[in-house]
Amino acid sequence: MRLMNMSNHLLLAPIPESPDYLLQRDIKIAVLGSAAVGKTAMVVRFLTKRFIGDYEPNTGNLYSRLMRLEGEHLAVQIQDTPCIQMSAEGARLPDLVVRSLQWADCFLLVYSITDYSSYQALQALRQHLHKAQSDCKAPVIVVGNKGDLLHARQVSAHQGLQLAGELGAVFLEISTSETCEDVSDVFQHLCKEASKQQPPCVLSERRRSAFIPRPKSPNMQDLKRRFKQALSSKAKPGL
Template identity: 25%
Template sequence: MQENESEFTIALLGEARVGKSALTIQFLQQHFISSYVPTIEDEYRTECQLKTGNVCVKIIDTAGQEEYSLSSRTSFLEMNYYYNLIESCDLLYLPLTIIGNKTDLKESRKIDYKEAKNLARKWNADYIETSAQTLPSVEKAFYELLYKIEKKSMLLDSKTGDNNLNKCSLM
């Protein structure tokens, strides 16, 4: 990371087997991993070009338990626990994006788009559906969140005068 380059952090939260690692690898390496290897916690870094220039992006792929898959109602319902945890830690100021992964498994879908979109609206979050198998939908999810972080950081920078603040978001 260059001295004047911002660092944005994205934490991927979700239940085991919902595709957090697959989304991360698809975004960073442009390929789909189909085998499941449980994650304890992995951290990745990449550089992304945004509107204000290059930023260093740190992606934290957490142990399975905090995101949701369109094919798992349990994982959708469990998001309430994590939202409450985020709220109790006073972190609701962070940009939040809910990703409904596994759109490729249409026959296994358990969560209606409207239901998920309504939850995102209630939480003041964005909602995006993806398949970790397709790069365009994954890139769209990550970049939309990065643009939200960038916008939020520009507001913070203008208020504090400090453009060296590290920025974080939840996905």
């Protein structure tokens, strides 16, 4: 595995799934790539490796999970998008992929080092990604998967680095079938970078109310004194 520009000082720990989080950020990740490059395998290995209990697949291969990263609570949604298809005219993007380009906070672009057409699909996707994210700099990681099949390599590491450079992205080659740690590093890095771009967390309404100070109980002696003063002032004009 060759890792470039990746921080290894990340902490991910499972936390109880409770509605009582004090602070929480929402992180949306879109996983993009062609067929048979290992997108779903990466998502599932990350979810099953790093969390307690079952992950929650929603409609359209949208996975939801709660996690803690460097002391922050994160509500992570991972969209495993439909496969990008290549034709003579270029890449054809399914509707869900187009919507995901607008929806996501960060992107994981996956190709197989044994399939040059899967690399070409990401090259074609680059233009769509730039257009959708023209107003912001969303974190992106380019992953060359199936690094254990070097004998069948069709895409060089240099080509992967070149694509990542054009996207301002991090690049690495991994083998999903060999280890979960590299997969975990990828998602953690995306979550960390995306959380930096979000505004400071606010207290949830449920927990916020617990920190609003209750009014002090009235002093009964003081109330009696004021009541007597009010009666006295009303009685004076009649004298």
